[in-house]
Amino acid sequence: MKYAILILLSSIGLMASCKELDMLDGNGPEKTVYDVVFRESLAGTYEKWRTKDNGFEFYYTYTDRGRGPEYKEVISLNDDNFIVAQTVKGINYSKVSIEENFSSNAGTAVTQNLMGTSTGDFNGDKLYFRFDGSPAVYEILAQLALKSETGKVALYPKGEAELINKIPLELSNGTSVELLSIKGLDLNPVYIWMLGDEMIAKISGNLHIIRTDFSPIRQEMKGIQDGIEDESLIAIAKTLTHNVDKVVIKNVNVFTESGSLLYNQDVLVERKLIKAIHSTGEIVLDKDATLIDGTGKTLMPGMFDMHTHNDKFRGMLHLAGGVTAVRDLANNKHLKGLAEQFESNDILGPHIVTFGGIIDGPGPFANQRNVIESLEEGLAEIQDYKRLGYQQIKLYSSIKPEWVAPLTKKAHELGMRVSGHIPAFMDAKQAINQGYNEIQHINMLFLNFLSDTIDTRTPLRFTMPAQYGADLDLNAKEYVDFIELLRNKNILIDPTAAIFENKFLAQKGKPSPTYSTVANRFPIIYQRSFYAGGMPNEGEKLKRYKASYDKMLAVIYDLFQKGVAIVPGTDGLPGFLYHRELELYVEAGIPAHEVLKLATIKSAQITGVEDLYGSIAVGKGADLVLVDGNPVNNISDIRRVEWTMKDGKLFYADELYRSRGIEHFK
Known part of the structure; x- marks a missing residue:
């Protein structure tokens, strides 16, 4: 039967x-x-x-x-x-x-x-x-x-x-x-x-x-x-947590705040702090210390993913990829509870160093996490996020344009930053002049030069930059003036470039260029997501979308050259997408050592935790990553994480990956 x-x-x-x-x-x-x-x-x-x-x-x-x-x-x-x-x-x-x-x-x-x-x-x-x-x-x-x-x-x-x-x-x-x-x-x-x-x-x-x-x-x-x-x-x-009281990483090359390497160093960690850094052989080794051979390897500070949406399952993938600190840029109001679980190590995950509360307006395309029906509701929500200890407000695409100025004013009065998507029927310049401190996603910059009547609630926020982004002239006065505005107002840009590589370039039935080097490491069913393709891009669209994506990378490089702050974030698969983000910045033209600085000390400074994290120095927190290779010479070596240390606790990447059904690097 x-x-x-x-x-x-x-x-x-x-x-x-x-x-x-x-x-x-x-x-x-x-x-x-x-x-x-x-x-x-x-x-x-x-x-x-x-x-x-x-x-x-x-x-x-x-x-x-x-x-x-x-x-x-x-x-x-x-x-x-x-x-x-x-x-x-x-x-x-x-x-x-x-x-x-x-x-x-x-x-x-x-x-x-x-x-x-x-x-x-x-x-x-x-x-x-x-x-x-x-x-x-x-x-x-x-x-x-x-x-x-x-x-x-x-x-x-x-x-x-x-x-x-x-x-x-x-x-x-x-x-x-x-x-x-x-x-x-x-x-x-x-x-x-x-x-x-x-x-x-x-x-x-x-x-x-x-x-x-x-x-x-x-x-x-x-x-x-x-x-x-x-x-x-x-x-x-x-x-999977390995508690060690004392660790000496011997003969390792240490990445510095300046972006250079200190070769052949011994680094002593006691509990949660870095206690000593000396040339190899100068430290008298404690017989009770755990010794780790770092010969030919690079010791990095724990990295920062500056655009995440965390849940309890994703935390260990951050750690496996060498990410020890994150900004959460939209979640439910129970996020503080998850952050406490990460901090206590009850559940594996990074430090959440920035809490961004999301607010969206009404309508069929609302984000659904936290929708307001009136300006008064929005002002009350900002006050409530402040009460919960959030440092940032993220406005989304369905916010009514006339609400932006009073919402940002309220947030600033409470000492909070404002970032987000550009609301529908506004452009980025208008949002900045009404109080935005930061813009999420590189496509939102491109929309600034297309029209302020584009409904960014809809997929038009992707298809319009894909079709017309290639035409952006980086020498045009409108563009040059806009970049000057970003610099003068200290606007932070969070590009999430890897997301758009996948959207614009991935073709149905072929491995996405975003994941092609790692796809075979995943469970067989999960691998299929890497072949699903991005936006429909057949025929002439293939060439057009590629040109538009190349222009996005050109803008990222231009932002860096002209002193506009950019930060590496993923808005997607932890670890793996972060590594790709760093690779793409190098592909855009930013030197690898500068990209690694963006990932570490500069992100720590932006989030206000540089006294404890972001660099390897005596007295700082023991958030460290051992990389089998030299990512300063070859940025893709950043994928070769052997272990991550968070608060002095060791997590071996191969163990973390195997617990999720993922193979370690080979």
């Missing part, structure tokens, strides 16, 4: 909430419906139903500020519940058209997806995991894992998923359910809520997919899952 993929619901209330879809027979399909909640707002729907030929169909969509996927999917299963045929059609999160097919017959499978067409051996005992599509495959995977004697499920064409925890729970509505934790797909375990054979919820970060009848207790379920996730991360922190 077929291992059922779903238990069909028949309640009148549920059917009344169903979305109109094409009917498959005279009476129409009976559907199971899920709410899709994104950042605590109802953002879409997921629906599934059985067809008259005993197959299954699915519809899935949600919206996120003008982006978001929409898929229709058809699946057929064999008697062992493995997919033997599948079709996915629609658009992905970036609005790129998707059509994917999987079929099998007589020991052979044929796949057609963004990687092209391929054929392989297939005996119906491996799970094909689609590139893009609905949550259906997670439900099938959960069913297979529950049925498996080992908890393991082979994936097609390669890879393996494993059920690592199955937790029986009783919810407040009296329902007995199981929460499954499965590894092997992503950097973090995938959590799936099951009621018998049916998935009732999949909660992952800000994206929650929950059967409509369980929506009233979604927050309860999220709270339970959060606690279980925390317990797992606390256990990992205990295992």
Whole structure:
């Protein structure tokens, strides 16, 4: 008997909430419906139903500020519940058209997806995991894992998923359910809520997919899952933290505040502080000290990622990449709690040295983290962020232009900086003259020269610079005057260049240039995100977008040359994207030693923590990174992190990466 993929619901209330879809027979399909909640707002729907030929169909969509996927999917299963045929059609999160097919017959499978067409051996005992599509495959995977004697499920064409925890729970509505934790797909375990054979919820970060009848207790379920996730991360922190009272890094080359190297140094660390730095052999070694051979390697200060959005899972990736301090530039108001967990080392993560509270205005493209309906609400929110200890306010694209000046005035009165996107129907010059101290993302500078009527709430903030950025004249008076404005007003620019490399240059079916050197280090399913492509960029757009991206790098170099402060930040995958950001600054023309200064001492100065962090000096905090190589000569050596030290505690990069299913550098 077929291992059922779903238990069909028949309640009148549920059917009344169903979305109109094409009917498959005279009476129409009976559907199971899920709410899709994104950042605590109802953002879409997921629906599934059985067809008259005993197959299954699915519809899935949600919206996120003008982006978001929409898929229709058809699946057929064999008697062992493995997919033997599948079709996915629609658009992905970036609005790129998707059509994917999987079929099998007589020991052979044929796949057609963004990687092209391929054929392989297939005996119906491996799970094909689609590139893009609905949550259906997670439900099938959960069913297979529950049925498996080992908890393991082979994936097609390669890879393996494993059920690592199955937790029986009783919810407040009296329902007995199981929460499954499965590894092997992503950097973090995938959590799936099951009621018998049916998935009732999949909660992952800000994206929650929950059967409509369980929506009233979604927050309860999220709270339970959060606690279980925390317990797992606390256990990992205990295992992967190496406490050392005294450490001597011998014969290492030390990166200095000036950007040069001090060769063949011995560095003594005691507990949380750097106690001594001497030429090799001058320190009398304590027999109780842990000795680390640094021959031929570079000792860097812990680096700063100046544009992050932190959660409890991302912290260890920052540390693995040599990042020990971050600015958080938009999060929920519980961020201080996470920062305390990072500081106490209960959960692994960097110092959060800047807290940026986000405020957005009303409308269909609102950020959803903290939306105000009036100027008075915005002023109150700034006061509340100040109460919580935030140092910065980030205004977003849906803020009404007439609110910018009074909001920035309020923030400045409270001693807070103001940064952000340029609100819709303003330009960067207007925002600066009304009080901005900083601008996030290089595209926002390019929009300044296109029009002040562009709706930056929509994907136009990407497509317009991609199409017309190549035309920007760096010698034109308008541009020269704008750069002078930035310099005179000490405006900080946070380019996030790697984000735009991926958006403008990545092509569907090919490895993104942003991740191509590291893609094969990731779990097989996660690797697929590196082949998804950026914005639609076929034909003439390829050349045009490349020219516009090259102009972005030219502007970054021009900003540096003309004394406008820039900071390296990612707004994405911790560590790996940060390394790429630094590489791109060097590619733009900034000398590697200057880029490393931006990543360390200059970021420490900007965030006001230079007395403790940002350089290697006696009396400073022991936030250090040992790099196997010389990033001053070859910036890409910054990827070769052997270990990171935070507050005198050692974290080995290979251990951190392996805990996330990632291979260490080779």
